[in-house]
Amino acid sequence: MSKGGDKRPIIIRRKKVVHAHHGGAWKIALADFMTALMALFLVMWILSVSSEETRRGVAEYFSTPLVTAITGGDMSGSTSVIPGGGPDPTHSDGERARIDVMQHTRPSAQERRFFNDLQERIERVIERDPELRELRNQMRFDLTREGLRIQLLDTEQRPMFELGSDQVAPYMRSLLRTIAPLLNELPNDLSISGHTDSVPYAGGYRGYSNWELSNDRANASRRELVAGGLDPDQLLRVSGFADRVLLADTAPTDPINRRIELVVLLPEIAEAIRNPGVLAPDAQFSEEEVPKELVPQNTPQANDDQ
Numbered sequence: 001m002s003k004g005g006d007k008r009p010i011i012i013r014r015k016k017v018v019h020a021h022h023g024g025a026w027k028i029a030l031a032d033f034m035t036a037l038m039a040l041f042l043v044m045w046i047l048s049v050s051s052e053e054t055r056r057g058v059a060e061y062f063s064t065p066l067v068t069a070i071t072g073g074d075m076s077g078s079t080s081v082i083p084g085g086g087p088d089p090t091h092s093d094g095e096r097a098r099i100d101v102m103q104h105t106r107p108s109a110q111e112r113r114f115f116n117d118l119q120e121r122i123e124r125v126i127e128r129d130p131e132l133r134e135l136r137n138q139m140r141f142d143l144t145r146e147g148l149r150i151q152l153l154d155t156e157q158r159p160m161f162e163l164g165s166d167q168v169a170p171y172m173r174s175l176l177r178t179i180a181p182l183l184n185e186l187p188n189d190l191s192i193s194g195h196t197d198s199v200p201y202a203g204g205y206r207g208y209s210n211w212e213l214s215n216d217r218a219n220a221s222r223r224e225l226v227a228g229g230l231d232p233d234q235l236l237r238v239s240g241f242a243d244r245v246l247l248a249d250t251a252p253t254d255p256i257n258r259r260i261e262l263v264v265l266l267p268e269i270a271e272a273i274r275n276p277g278v279l280a281p282d283a284q285f286s287e288e289e290v291p292k293e294l295v296p297q298n299t300p301q302a303n304d305d306q
Contacts, residue, residue: 057113107143107266115148115264118186122150122179134158135175147188147266150179152221154258161258164201166216168224176221177228183262184229189236189270191263192225194218198243198252215240221260236270 047055107115119141126132126139138158140151152175154160160172168176183190194214201209218238226232246257265273 106145107147111147111266112143114186115143118148118182118264121182121185125178125182126175129174129178131171132175132178135171144263146191146263146269148264150262150264152260152262154255156255159255159258160260161217161220164213166213166220168220173224176224180225180228180230183225183234183264184231186264188234188267189265190230190234191237191261191265191273192218192222192235192239193237193261193263194221194240195245195257195259195261196243197254197257198246210242211240213240214242217260221262236265236273 047058050058122141123136126136135158138153138155138160140149140153142149142151152160152172158169158171160169161167162169194217196210196214196217198210201207201213215238218240222235222238226235243252243257246252247254247259250256
């Protein structure tokens, strides 16, 4: 048995815990998270009750680059948010000088959507008609710098015109008169061009040639479109190119080069056609800058140089 003097005191050590003030940062983070979550559910609900066209428009909006959206559809690849170098995004000077509209114009996202809708409506109308359905393989749709191009192509088995004339084939007439009202649905101007293959007439280019034939066929197509209900005021250009503009990867004599092209023009292109304009006076050639190849050989200047 131990003695009383041998007992050691029991020491209990307790750590004092100080509860520091943690602040309300977590509340702000939670509020932000709940707001974002509510916005997500709201967007998902709106998309679920929206039409297919609305969803397509939303998708195109988010796929459009910021520069394109600011400049109203200009996709020239410029890195400047303000294309003209001035305070107004619609400024037309400087970087966006409109000397060559054909080179820099691109359809905007909205214009592409309108053109796609027009193409789909034309295809649906053709698909419902058994006679026109056979012509679907002779039609091509594509977007160009000028706008929506609709090409009506010839084949040996089903030519669009009588051989060597501007006499419209019955199915071609039916096709043109069917699509005419659909072209009225857009306010854009229309361009019509005729093209031929390179098979020449007996008289060559001295008499009636592919130049006259292509132009006459374009005019014959214009008459059929107007007869089908096309507004004549939408027609801006009717032209013939003979065999000078061949399709890519085709032989000059290929029947597919005998074609009619309808182009639903972009507003900028239509404006450039109406007002071609000229270069500023200081941009014209001076006498010293005129290349010798451009100087007529019977002029005094040409004689002096020889």
